[in-house]
Amino acid sequence: MAAARTESLRDAYGQTLVEIGRSDPGVVVLDADLSGSTRTALFGKQFPDRFFNVGVMEPTMMTMAAGLALGGRTVYASTFAIFAAGQAYNAVRQSICYNHANVKIVATHGGLLVGGDGGTHQMLEDVGLMRGLPGMSVIVPADGPTTRAATRAVAEFDGPAYIRLTRENLPTVTDGTFALGRAGELRGGSDLTLIAVGALVARALEVAEELHKVGVEARVLDFASIKPFDEKALLRAARDTGAILTLEEHTVLTGLGALVASTTSETYPVPIRRLGVPDVFGESGEPWALLDRFGLSKERALEEAWELLRMRGKVQ
Amino acid sequence: MESAVGRSRIEELAGRALEVRRDVIRMTYTAGSGHPGGSLSVTDLVTALMFAELRIDPANPNWPDRDRLVLSKGHAAPALYSAMALRGFLPRDELLSLRRIGSRLQGHVDRNKLPGIEASTGCLGQGVGMAVGMALDGRLAGRSGRVYTIIGDGECQAGLTWEALMAGGHYRLDNLVVILDRNRFETDGATEDIMGIEPITDKFRAFRYETLDIDGHDLGAILAAFDHARATRGRPTAIVARTVKGKGVSFMENQFAYHGKPPTKTEAERALIELGTTL
Numbered sequence: 001m002a003a004a005r006t007e008s009l010r011d012a013y014g015q016t017l018v019e020i021g022r023s024d025p026g027v028v029v030l031d032a033d034l035s036g037s038t039r040t041a042l043f044g045k046q047f048p049d050r051f052f053n054v055g056v057m058e059p060t061m062m063t064m065a066a067g068l069a070l071g072g073r074t075v076y077a078s079t080f081a082i083f084a085a086g087q088a089y090n091a092v093r094q095s096i097c098y099n100h101a102n103v104k105i106v107a108t109h110g111g112l113l114v115g116g117d118g119g120t121h122q123m124l125e126d127v128g129l130m131r132g133l134p135g136m137s138v139i140v141p142a143d144g145p146t147t148r149a150a151t152r153a154v155a156e157f158d159g160p161a162y163i164r165l166t167r168e169n170l171p172t173v174t175d176g177t178f179a180l181g182r183a184g185e186l187r188g189g190s191d192l193t194l195i196a197v198g199a200l201v202a203r204a205l206e207v208a209e210e211l212h213k214v215g216v217e218a219r220v221l222d223f224a225s226i227k228p229f230d231e232k233a234l235l236r237a238a239r240d241t242g243a244i245l246t247l248e249e250h251t252v253l254t255g256l257g258a259l260v261a262s263t264t265s266e267t268y269p270v271p272i273r274r275l276g277v278p279d280v281f282g283e284s285g286e287p288w289a290l291l292d293r294f295g296l297s298k299e300r301a302l303e304e305a306w307e308l309l310r311m312r313g314k315v316q
Numbered sequence: 317m318e319s320a321v322g323r324s325r326i327e328e329l330a331g332r333a334l335e336v337r338r339d340v341i342r343m344t345y346t347a348g349s350g351h352p353g354g355s356l357s358v359t360d361l362v363t364a365l366m367f368a369e370l371r372i373d374p375a376n377p378n379w380p381d382r383d384r385l386v387l388s389k390g391h392a393a394p395a396l397y398s399a400m401a402l403r404g405f406l407p408r409d410e411l412l413s414l415r416r417i418g419s420r421l422q423g424h425v426d427r428n429k430l431p432g433i434e435a436s437t438g439c440l441g442q443g444v445g446m447a448v449g450m451a452l453d454g455r456l457a458g459r460s461g462r463v464y465t466i467i468g469d470g471e472c473q474a475g476l477t478w479e480a481l482m483a484g485g486h487y488r489l490d491n492l493v494v495i496l497d498r499n500r501f502e503t504d505g506a507t508e509d510i511m512g513i514e515p516i517t518d519k520f521r522a523f524r525y526e527t528l529d530i531d532g533h534d535l536g537a538i539l540a541a542f543d544h545a546r547a548t549r550g551r552p553t554a555i556v557a558r559t560v561k562g563k564g565v566s567f568m569e570n571q572f573a574y575h576g577k578p579p580t581k582t583e584a585e586r587a588l589i590e591l592g593t594t595l
């Protein structure tokens with residue numbers, strides 16, 4: 001784990017967009033004055049006629065994206081998550097989702113790892129907002145390979161999608177075999193299941209490794225595809241391991257943890273702990289130190305894991 | 317014709333503005349992130365407000381009759397923090413805590429962390445609306461305090477900005493002053509290349525603003541514009557301040573690359589030499 005290769009998810013996205021632009025001459029990309037940061041500038045450089053940097057107008061960018069898509073095109077629209085899911089929410093809801101427009105929103109800078117810009121920019125509610133929209137697919141990649149695969153996968157179907165990317169480089173933890181609606185099992189185990197998305201998938205693997213050292217085998221599921229999600233894999237995890245810890249860089253109120261807890265409570269209730277950001281806004285700081293400050297440290301995750309194991313009577 | 321008193325007042329303000337520019341470089345360099353370009357362009361405007369225009373009291377930041385400043389382009393926080401420190405709202409040695417964990421100096425201004433900040437901002441397009449609300453509140457309560465807001469030119473692409481400006485004109489808020497930092501650049505390039513906002517003074521006039529067009533680095537012109545706004549009745553004032561992004565640091569001037577990128581150590585040293593000091 002220690003020497004894992006890290007990669008910029010934004011670079012992976014931008015490079016993949018260029019490849020998609022080459023193979024599909026109809027694809028159009030929009031951005032709202034953040035094209036250097038989101039990396040859509042790479043597409044803009046190659047295909048200036050099919051790139052629209054509309055300036056600081058995120059809601060209108062989304063309505064324009066819908067208009068372009070309603071004529072039959074595949075449209076990608078990018079900005080930071082706070083603006084894509086926050087500023088532009090109702091444009092996404094009505095113009096894109098209600099119309100079932102073929103717009104792929106790729107939002108960068110999700111979560112606390114935005115760092116210095118602070119709480120105004122650290123979007124912690126987007127997964128909840130976006131998965132609540134009928135017809136919207138929601139994907140939170142853990143690494144570069146998944147980002148590449150997801151950027152391509154959303155072009156394969158007609159309809160809206162939201163991909164949330166992290167600003168910081170992340171270690172490669174998957175083999176990039178992403179499929180919509182399928183969970184990736186990154187580690188086998190039957191004592192407990194760790195389900196994670198995004199930056200916290202690597203953390204879940206670290207936790208599983210620590211547990212392994214003391215003879216506890218944790219299954220690790222990458223839930224990059226949050227909607228649609230892998231209900232079978234979740235049910236299997238509940239049945240086989242009897243306890244689930246979720247890990248996400250998002251408010252616990254409405255994200256992955258809420259999804260897992262509400263689903264299993266109806267299908268196969270087991271003890272669940274949700275590791276995520278509590279009901280507060282983020283703040284400025286060094287990105288990785290912020291994860292610790294907001295309760296997402298490896299140590300906290302381990303404590304939660306041991307608590308679950310005690311609840312299941314697997315340890316004293 | 318300027319009096320000797322007027323001249324010395326301008327010189328004093330210019331000295332403060334220079335201090336602010338030095339702080340902006342030190343703060344963004346130390347933080348390793350932040351927005352030097354748009355902080356340096358608003359420096360003279362913020363300094364003039366803080367030292368010559370706003371009726372505020374650092375010892376009593378919540379004084380009800382005070383004037384209020386909403387920094388709608390909240391990413392220019394370093395300039396405002398520095399001017400506030402010089403004015404006595406916070407210790408100057410706190411400035412280098414910008415963007416650190418636990419700091420009151422968040423990346424974008426935060427009213428719940430730092431007394432003297434009137435409204436938290438950071439997501440563009442929301443400052444004018446809050447300023448309109450404050451101006452309405454002041455009028456309803458019969459308070460004398462005036463409301464000032466600083467917006468960016470990229471921010472003028474946002475529909476929210478124009479909705480709020482429309483409301484300010486509609487309600488004839490003559491206690492409201494909107495200051496546009498017209499530095500011609502946003503994150504990805506020149507505003508007129510990305511999404512043109514011209515003719516901008518005509519737009520403000522059409523939205524029923526007493527509209528002034530000034531050099532945003534000419535402190536005398538800035539003070540005169542504030543005087544004009546105070547004397548204007550029956551409508552709000554818009555000051556289109558022509559500025560230079562990165563003003564005062566030669567290699568940052570008119571370079572949008574320094575919109576959201578801090579100086580490296582070498583760059584910070586070079587910048588501070590230009591500003592007559594060292595790191």
Ligand SMILES: Cc1ncc(C[n+]2csc(CCOP(=O)(O)OP(=O)(O)O)c2C)c(N)n1
Pocket residue numbers: 032033034056058083087351353354355357389391438439440441467468469470471472497499501502503561575
């Ligand atoms: C709603 C919103 N969209 C995008 C951003 C990201 N952003 C921060 S500053 C900026 C450029 C703003 O340009 P301008 O208003 O001209 O600022 P200035 O050049 O004066 O710094 C952008 C796009 C934001 N803060 N808020």
